[in-house]
Amino acid sequence: MATKLPKVDVVVVGVGWGGGIIASELTKAGLSVVGLERGKERKTEDYYMVHDELRYALRYEMFQDLSKETITFRGNEKIRALPMRSYGSFLLGDGLGGSGVHWNGQTFRFLPYDFEIKSKTIERYGKGKIPDGMTIQDWGITYDQLEPYFLKFEKTAGISGEVNPLGGKRSEKYPLPPMKISPAMKMFSESCKSLNYHPYAMPSANLSEPYTNPDGIERAACQYCGFCERFGCEYGAKADPVVTVIPVASKTGKFDLRTHSNVREILHKGGKATGVRYTDVTTGEEYEQPADIVVLTSYVFNNTRLLLMSKLGKPYDPTTGTGVIGKNYAYQVLQGAAVGFYDDKQFNLYSGAGSMGVCIDDFNGDNFDHKDLKFIHGANISYTNGAKTHTE
Amino acid sequence: MGNLIRPKTKAISPATPAAESVNYNQALMYLTQEQFFIVEAATERIFPADDNGPGAKELGVPYFIDHQLAGEWGSNGREYMQAPFYTGEKTQGYQGRLKRKEIFDIALQEMQNFSMKKYQKKFKDLEVEQQDAVLKAFETDEVKLTTISASAFFKTLFGSTMEGVYADPLYGGNNNMAGWKMKNFPGNQMAYTKIIEQDKFEKMQPVSLREHLPH
Ligand SMILES: Cc1cc2nc3c(=O)[nH]c(=O)nc-3n(C[C@H](O)[C@H](O)[C@H](O)COP(=O)(O)OP(=O)(O)OC[C@H]3O[C@@H](n4cnc5c(N)ncnc54)[C@H](O)[C@@H]3O)c2cc1C
Ligand code: SF4
Numbered sequence: 001m002a003t004k005l006p007k008v009d010v011v012v013v014g015v016g017w018g019g020g021i022i023a024s025e026l027t028k029a030g031l032s033v034v035g036l037e038r039g040k041e042r043k044t045e046d047y048y049m050v051h052d053e054l055r056y057a058l059r060y061e062m063f064q065d066l067s068k069e070t071i072t073f074r075g076n077e078k079i080r081a082l083p084m085r086s087y088g089s090f091l092l093g094d095g096l097g098g099s100g101v102h103w104n105g106q107t108f109r110f111l112p113y114d115f116e117i118k119s120k121t122i123e124r125y126g127k128g129k130i131p132d133g134m135t136i137q138d139w140g141i142t143y144d145q146l147e148p149y150f151l152k153f154e155k156t157a158g159i160s161g162e163v164n165p166l167g168g169k170r171s172e173k174y175p176l177p178p179m180k181i182s183p184a185m186k187m188f189s190e191s192c193k194s195l196n197y198h199p200y201a202m203p204s205a206n207l208s209e210p211y212t213n214p215d216g217i218e219r220a221a222c223q224y225c226g227f228c229e230r231f232g233c234e235y236g237a238k239a240d241p242v243v244t245v246i247p248v249a250s251k252t253g254k255f256d257l258r259t260h261s262n263v264r265e266i267l268h269k270g271g272k273a274t275g276v277r278y279t280d281v282t283t284g285e286e287y288e289q290p291a292d293i294v295v296l297t298s299y300v301f302n303n304t305r306l307l308l309m310s311k312l313g314k315p316y317d318p319t320t321g322t323g324v325i326g327k328n329y330a331y332q333v334l335q336g337a338a339v340g341f342y343d344d345k346q347f348n349l350y351s352g353a354g355s356m357g358v359c360i361d362d363f364n365g366d367n368f369d370h371k372d373l374k375f376i377h378g379a380n381i382s383y384t385n386g387a388k389t390h391t392e
Numbered sequence: 393m394g395n396l397i398r399p400k401t402k403a404i405s406p407a408t409p410a411a412e413s414v415n416y417n418q419a420l421m422y423l424t425q426e427q428f429f430i431v432e433a434a435t436e437r438i439f440p441a442d443d444n445g446p447g448a449k450e451l452g453v454p455y456f457i458d459h460q461l462a463g464e465w466g467s468n469g470r471e472y473m474q475a476p477f478y479t480g481e482k483t484q485g486y487q488g489r490l491k492r493k494e495i496f497d498i499a500l501q502e503m504q505n506f507s508m509k510k511y512q513k514k515f516k517d518l519e520v521e522q523q524d525a526v527l528k529a530f531e532t533d534e535v536k537l538t539t540i541s542a543s544a545f546f547k548t549l550f551g552s553t554m555e556g557v558y559a560d561p562l563y564g565g566n567n568n569m570a571g572w573k574m575k576n577f578p579g580n581q582m583a584y585t586k587i588i589e590q591d592k593f594e595k596m597q598p599v600s601l602r603e604h605l606p607h
Contacts, residue, residue, distance in 0.1 A: 054559035223583035347593070348590070
């Protein structure tokens with residue numbers, strides 16, 4: 001039998017950026033929040049030996065241990081769904097801070113067009129531009145509505161950057177100046193300018209300077225150590241939930257963080273969530289945590305699975321197009337990589353940072369005419385000085 | 393912050409020549425002697441010694457692979473290996489039931505068989521051109537195997553050779569950081585703020601993770 005715990009205002013399932021930000025904002029507003037995280041605790045001191053490419057980048061040290069738990073997947077309904085046995089295209093976060101610990105920290109804002117992609121596409125090109133079966137829709141929220149929250153996040157995380165000349169309007173500049181410019185970035189930038197494109201420094205959660213955020217959190221500047229993506233930052237310079245929002249939540253005294261707590265089911269009554277059932281994975285004991293508000297921030301796969309397993313909400317049915325649970329997973333694709341070799345130049349490419357780079361949005365969103373093109377939207381084109389190490 | 397700064401260490405003494413120092417780490421944890429000789433010869437062909445510096449053998453790559461096979465990686469310890477098993481689409485990745493070390497067992501035996509059949513010699517005793525031909529036959533799936541994919545094995549062997557050349561020497565390869573030195577890769581430095589903007593290539597003495605512990 002599960003042990004029933006005293007009710008709290010909020011229970012947060014999964015403590016990465018999503019869970020961490022919500023915990024911090026709600027505890028600051030005076031609510032009592034329980035954070036359930038299935039993985040282990042993390043802290044900056046864990047990364048003393050982090051410059052280990054084999055362990056972190058190639059053996060996936062920080063990601064979900066697939067031997068314990070994985071997802072099944074398939075390209076379409078005609079194929080049998082099979083378990084993801086090893087990592088391939090995408091990586092799943094695990095442990096305190098989730099994927100926010102080993103990310104790069106490239107923190108672009110969405111373009112205004114993205115929020116209203118359907119209506120803006122129809123407005124400019126007519127209904128015929130959107131083929132049957134393409135499930136795009138407006139998000140129900142606009143760039144202008146979200147702008148203050150983009151800014152709030154940028155201040156909390158300490159984003160270093162430069163205004164995107166082709167991006168949405170900003171009410172304020174980035175809180176920190178852009179990161180340093182390497183010779184290769186300079187070359188990319190100059191080439192773009194000579195083609196009349198609009199290069200700008202990639203917005204970065206790797207601090208360009210020491211920074212104190214509005215919550216009073218102080219962090220050191222990025223050292224361009226070159227072990228960023230897939231690694232934790234030994235300086236706390238890379239914004240991650242563990243060095244930004246989680247300590248703020250903890251300081252309120254209102255945040256009860258429980259690691260090694262795997263949520264198995266969302267409890268609900270009359271279509272309304274009333275709490276969760278979880279297992280302490282160190283003992284196998286089961287608990288019920290009732291709450292007025294249940295927040296799912298366990299990343300899209302676990303959120304979807306929990307909703308399906310708990311029979312809450314309407315599952316997406318691809319034949320009728322109805323239902324929302326499990327509809328439209330979108331992942332980033334990085335395509336069309338170009339490599340340059342120089343006989344007369346040698347770059348210090350062992351150095352860099354996860355979101356140190358230059359990019360252009362001239363071919364992104366609807367920043368160019370799609371009238372005669374057989375697609376909509378586009379892509380950001382970038383040069384990233386992320387110091388790809390050797391083996392990959 | 394203080395405890396994250398690397399403690400001052402004695403000036404790194406010039407690397408002792410490999411021949412003089414005894415490396416007790418160089419013994420086998422998983423492979424048999426016969427298997428080890430195949431791995432040694434094959435990795436040396438994948439990453440041969442040349443004018444640039446040492447090859448896989450001198451770098452310790454065969455021991456690296458042996459130790460990796462004996463550990464979590466060889467047992468697919470962090471991968472989902474439970475039944476049921478079905479043949480999947482290419483896009484669904486590895487769906488087999490064999491662990492890496494079991495795949496190595498089969499593949500190394502097949503390499504030996506193939507060498508014996510074609511050249512009447514063990515793989516390690518072949519001429520280098522013949523060794524290359526055997527590896528090529530695996531790489532291109534010219535060797536048809538029923539239990540495992542020859543080309544997938546080649547890929548793993550190739551990948552783990554590169555790992556052994558360039559991973560931190562703590563894993564038994566990249567002996568004396570010679571893999572890094574050949575590429576002018578400085579290994580594990582704390583900060584690059586001073587050189588990140590500079591045009592000139594900065595050559596540094598590499599540092600390994602060992603220097604992160606007080607000795
Ligand atoms: C290598 C890498 C690089 C990336 N780089 C960038 C980048 O540069 N810019 C960018 O914008 N994005 C980047 N991303 C993506 C970004 O990091 C993630 O989208 C983001 O961190 C997700 O945050 P989240 O809070 O939604 O989920 P997560 O960070 O995944 O957090 C979910 C948490 O929930 C926990 N959990 C899951 N199931 C349960 C359960 N049943 N019970 C309890 N806890 C559970 C997990 O353990 C995890 O800690 C990157 C991702 C990766 C993997
Ligand atoms: S590159 Fe900068 S932000 Fe990234 S891990 Fe290194 S010091 Fe931290």
